[in-house]
Every structure is written in C-alpha cells, then in structure tokens.
Amino acid sequence: MRKVAIVGIGHTVFGNLSEFDLVDVMSFASANALEDAGILKDRKIIDQLFVANMGGGIINHQTGIASALVSRIDLEPAMAELVENGPASGASAIKCGFAAIASGMVDTVMVTGGELMRTVTGWKGTDFVATLLHPEVEYNYGLTLPAFAGIFTRMYMERYGLTERDLALVAVKDHENGARNPYAHVQIPVTVEAIHEGENAHVINNYVAEPVRLYGTCPVSDGAASLILCAMDSPKMKYFTKKEPVLISGIGSATDTHCVHHRKDPLDLKAVHLGAERAYKMAGLKPEDMSFAELHDAFVILELAISEEVGFFQKGKAQEAVREGVTRIDGRLPINTSGGLKAKGHPVGATGVSQVYELVKQLRGEAEEGRQVKNPKHGLAVNFGGFGNNVVATICSKEA
Amino acid sequence: MLDFSVYGQEQQEVYAYKCPECGTLDYPAPMICKVCSARRDPSGVIFSAWEQVPLSGKCKLLGWTRVYALPEGFDVKYLLFAVVEFENGLRASGRLLVDDPQTGMELTAKVGVVKEKVGEDVYGFMFDRV
Numbered sequence: 001m002r003k004v005a006i007v008g009i010g011h012t013v014f015g016n017l018s019e020f021d022l023v024d025v026m027s028f029a030s031a032n033a034l035e036d037a038g039i040l041k042d043r044k045i046i047d048q049l050f051v052a053n054m055g056g057g058i059i060n061h062q063t064g065i066a067s068a069l070v071s072r073i074d075l076e077p078a079m080a081e082l083v084e085n086g087p088a089s090g091a092s093a094i095k096c097g098f099a100a101i102a103s104g105m106v107d108t109v110m111v112t113g114g115e116l117m118r119t120v121t122g123w124k125g126t127d128f129v130a131t132l133l134h135p136e137v138e139y140n141y142g143l144t145l146p147a148f149a150g151i152f153t154r155m156y157m158e159r160y161g162l163t164e165r166d167l168a169l170v171a172v173k174d175h176e177n178g179a180r181n182p183y184a185h186v187q188i189p190v191t192v193e194a195i196h197e198g199e200n201a202h203v204i205n206n207y208v209a210e211p212v213r214l215y216g217t218c219p220v221s222d223g224a225a226s227l228i229l230c231a232m233d234s235p236k237m238k239y240f241t242k243k244e245p246v247l248i249s250g251i252g253s254a255t256d257t258h259c260v261h262h263r264k265d266p267l268d269l270k271a272v273h274l275g276a277e278r279a280y281k282m283a284g285l286k287p288e289d290m291s292f293a294e295l296h297d298a299f300v301i302l303e304l305a306i307s308e309e310v311g312f313f314q315k316g317k318a319q320e321a322v323r324e325g326v327t328r329i330d331g332r333l334p335i336n337t338s339g340g341l342k343a344k345g346h347p348v349g350a351t352g353v354s355q356v357y358e359l360v361k362q363l364r365g366e367a368e369e370g371r372q373v374k375n376p377k378h379g380l381a382v383n384f385g386g387f388g389n390n391v392v393a394t395i396c397s398k399e400a
Numbered sequence: 401m402l403d404f405s406v407y408g409q410e411q412q413e414v415y416a417y418k419c420p421e422c423g424t425l426d427y428p429a430p431m432i433c434k435v436c437s438a439r440r441d442p443s444g445v446i447f448s449a450w451e452q453v454p455l456s457g458k459c460k461l462l463g464w465t466r467v468y469a470l471p472e473g474f475d476v477k478y479l480l481f482a483v484v485e486f487e488n489g490l491r492a493s494g495r496l497l498v499d500d501p502q503t504g505m506e507l508t509a510k511v512g513v514v515k516e517k518v519g520e521d522v523y524g525f526m527f528d529r530v
Binding site: 121122123124126127130134136137138140141142143144146147150151152153154155158206207208209210211212259260261262266 | 427428462463464465466467468469470471472473474479481482483491492493494495503514515522524525
C-alpha cells in the first residue's frame with residue numbers, strides 16, 4: 001500500500017455563513033488548501049475531488065455538489081464525487097481519498113467537506129439531522145440525536161457516577177481551546193460558575209434533552225474544511241515543498257446497528273472501538289502513542305465515551321481524567337485542542353475534514369498560541385456518524 | 401384520537417416479526433434472520449411472509465430523556481422518550497407518558513398516535529405506568 005500524505009489544508013470560519021451559498025463556502029476552504037499546499041497555479045495536478053456533505057439536497061435544495069465545486073474552483077477535468085455518511089461524511093471522504101491514492105488509482109486528491117445548516121430554522125435543522133435515524137421506529141416518534149444523547153448520558157451517569165459538573169468541566173475545557181481558535185464558531189470562554197454552580201446557571205445552561213444541557217451540545221454551524229492528499233512516492237510530490245507533509249498513518253471505520261434499541265448494551269459504542277482498532281492496526285500504533293486527539297463531541301458525553309472506547313481510559317474513568325486536567329491543552333493527553341464540535345461548531349459534512357485539519361495543524365506546530373500541543377508525534381481523530389452507527393477513525397503522524 | 405371502533409376498525413398495532421424457520425422474533429422487520437439467515441419477502445411472493453406478532457404489554461424502562469428541543473412537527477413544550485425491554489426480550493424506542501420516570505420501572509406499552517401529519521396519523525408505542 002502506498003504511503004499517503006496530507007500536503008495542504010484549508011478552513012473557513014465556522015458560524016453563521018447563511019449569506020453565502022454552499023458551494024462558495026466549500027470553494028473558499030478549497031482555495032485556502034490549494035494556497036497552503038503552494039499549488040494554486042498548478043491546481044490541475046489534482047486528479048480527484050471527494051466532497052463531503054450531508055444535507056445539501058434537503059436543506060439547501062442543491063444536488064450535484066461535487067460537480068459544482070470542481071467547476072467553481074476550476075479543477076476540471078478532475079474526477080469528482082460526493083460522499084454522504086451522515087455526520088461522518090468528512091472522514092469517510094478522507095478515507096475514499098486515501099484508498100484512491102493507496103491503491104495506485106490516482107496520485108493527488110482534494111477532500112472538501114462543507115455544510116450550510118443555518119439557512120433553515122433550528123426546528124428544521126434538528127429534523128434534517130434526525131432523518132439519519134430509523135424512519136419508522138425512531139424518527140417518526142420525534143426522536144432526534146439530542147434525544148439519544150439524553151438517554152445515553154443518563155444511562156452513563158447511573159452506571160458510572162458521572163455528574164453534571166463533570167460534563168460542565170468538559171465544556172469549559174473545550175471552550176477554553178475554542179476561544180484560541182480563530183475559526184471556532186464560539187470563541188468565548190465559559191466558567192463552571194456560569195454554567196453549573198452559579199445562581200443563574202440553570203437559566204444560562206438550560207436543558208435540551210435531560211440530562212443534556214445547552215452547554216452539553218454543539219452549536220449548529222455553517223462552514224467548510226479542505227485537505228490535499230498526495231502519494232509519498234509520486235513525482236507530483238515535487239510540487240509540495242512549501243510545508244512538511246503529514247502522513248495518514250492509519251484510517252479505519254466500522255458500523256453498528258441502525259436502531260439504538262438493537263444494541264445489547266447501549267453504552268457500548270462498538271463502531272468507535274472497532275474503527276479505532278482498525279486505524280491503530282494500520283498505523284502499527286497504540287492508544288498510548290497518541291499525543292492528542294480530536295473526538296466527535298457533538299454532545300460532551302461523547303468526548304468521554306469515545307475517549308474510553310479508543311483506549312485512552314478505562315470504561316467509566318474518563319471523567320476522572322477530566323477532573324484531573326489530563327485532557328486540557330497542558331495535560332498529558334489534550335483532547336479537542338480545536339475547541340471540538342462543542343466550541344468550534346459542527347457543520348456536519350465539514351466536521352470530519354476539520355478534525356483532520358486540526359491534526360495537521362498541530363503536527364506542523366502551527367496551532368495558535370496557547371493551544372499548541374508540545375512536540376506532538378501522532379494524533380487521532382474520531383468522526384462519529386449517526387448515534388454511533390458509522391464511525392471513522394484517522395491517525396495522522398509526523399513524517400519520520 | 402379517532403375511535404376506530406366506530407368504523408369497525410381495530411386499534412392500530414405495532415408488530416414484531418417471527419422467523420418461520422427458527423422462530424426468532426425481531427423488531428422492526430429484518431430482511432435476513434439474524435439467527436438462521438432465513439430470508440423475508442415483504443411481498444410474500446418468493447418466500448413466505450413472516451408472521452406478525454403484536455408487540456405490546458409489560459416492559460421495563462432501560463433509559464429515558466425529556467426533550468425540549470423538538471424537531472419540526474411537534475408543537476409542544478417537551479416530550480419524553482424511552483428505550484424499553486419487553487418480557488420476550490425485544491427492545492423498542494418510543495414515547496414515554498410518565499412525567500416522573502425511574503430507570504428500571506415497569507411500564508406497559510400501548511399504541512397511539514405519535515405524529516399527526518396532514519391526512520395521515522402515525523401510530524407508535526406509548527409507554528405508560530402499569
């Protein structure tokens with residue numbers, strides 16, 4: 001299998017971009033990636049574009065998005081396809097790009113993920129994301145992703161003694177990182193006093209789906225992120241001299257039951273566990289080799305549960321690590337250095353690409369002051385689709 | 401809610417499906433039996449249709465939530481949702497009618513209108529106190 005490197009990265013700010021159109025937002029991130037890679041003028045060396053998007057057809061009334069994007073950034077006649085895998089579309093598109101290069105089919109790939117969710121009301125946005133649930137036995141009831149997060153969180157609390165204060169600590173840590181990320185949707189730090197202990201905490205941090213509160217969920221965001229991938233053994237690597245390449249050393253994914261009620265133990269996120277195991281195996285690495293991680297905290301409970309499933313902590317012990325500051329930027333294992341979905345935002349199709357963008361940024365040593373991990377070697381990203389029914393894990397490494 | 405008895409119709413049911421080969425029950429209907437790999441043909445043309453077994457009655461509350469941020473089409477302040485386990489071991493998600501639930505409590509599953517659409521009521525599980 002050929003080695004695949006990330007040689008260019010691009011990002012838009014996450015937030016409310018509803019004044020722009022979807023393909024423009026994606027184009028901007030893509031152009032940033034071309035510029036970062038130093039191939040804005042030589043962009044036609046890109047063989048293939050993979051686009052990640054979940055809801056263009058539903059909420060933006062637009063289809064054929066990959067064809068539109070390839071043309072908007074003048075990349076024709078490159079091959080172009082759309083990858084839709086719910087909120088894990090981004091990492092799935094990276095996996096497609098990786099496979100296309102590793103197999104020898106192509107040498108250079110652009111992966112761009114984007115979503116415009118704030119063009120519709122919150123009610124419609126929640127409804128759109130919920131369409132990934134089982135249409136008959138889940139969606140029809142009004143069940144949503146926040147509803148399953150509520151059920152999951154309560155079960156976790158009852159079994160492992162997790163407290164609302166622990167959840168607040170995760171949010172505070174993520175917002176601390178997000179406040180230092182110029183692309184984050186929410187760049188305002190929060191305190192435990194404000195969202196948990198204070199007199200008005202229950203008003204500021206009201207329930208969304210008990211026991212999940214507002215600061216236990218990510219914002220609804222617009223935005224895009226883009227990567228450029230190249231085979232390390234390709235002659236085209238001569239174009240990429242501007243930045244040090246970062247290797248995709250492992251990538252794996254797995255699925256779990258579509259219906260949450262089919263899981264023997266609903267607290268077992270098997271697809272996370274197996275997806276990460278596959279990525280570790282490909283990379284020849286272990287959980288303890290990871291210097292930092294970007295974990296899909298659409299709900300802060302997921303940061304804890306995923307960190308256990310990928311082998312960082314024992315089951316039910318992640319909250320202890322949070323209390324001890326292990327996952328803070330200056331801790332032993334920083335998690336969600338970008339602010340995570342919690343603070344950075346979650347434009348669903350963009351998220352998986354944005355997580356790997358952060359891995360590259362950290363591994364290059366380019367993160368902003370106050371949120372750069374010290375001498376990182378390997379980083380793990382977990383992009384969580386559905387309520388854990390389709391999960392992609394990606395490991396990036398500094399080139400040895 | 402419409403009283404179907406007026407029109408000579410029975411109350412809507414929610415069904416589990418029984419594999420004709422090995423008797424395994426599943427909900428919702430699978431296309432391949434998880435235990436013996438027998439196939440189901442929804443049209444009943446190529447393979448036999450599977451027996452429908454009404455799913456209701458006693459169940460245990462496994463997990464629940466009260467949701468305030470509801471999607472489009474649900475015009476109420478909040479709704480409660482639950483995952484339950486029936487006495488036959490099958491599990492299901494649905495609407496919870498108990499306002500002060502306790503995990504592990506015994507419930508009974510009824511079928512009622514869970515979503516009202518123009519020209520079509522959607523039926524599903526309503527879990528209530530025994």
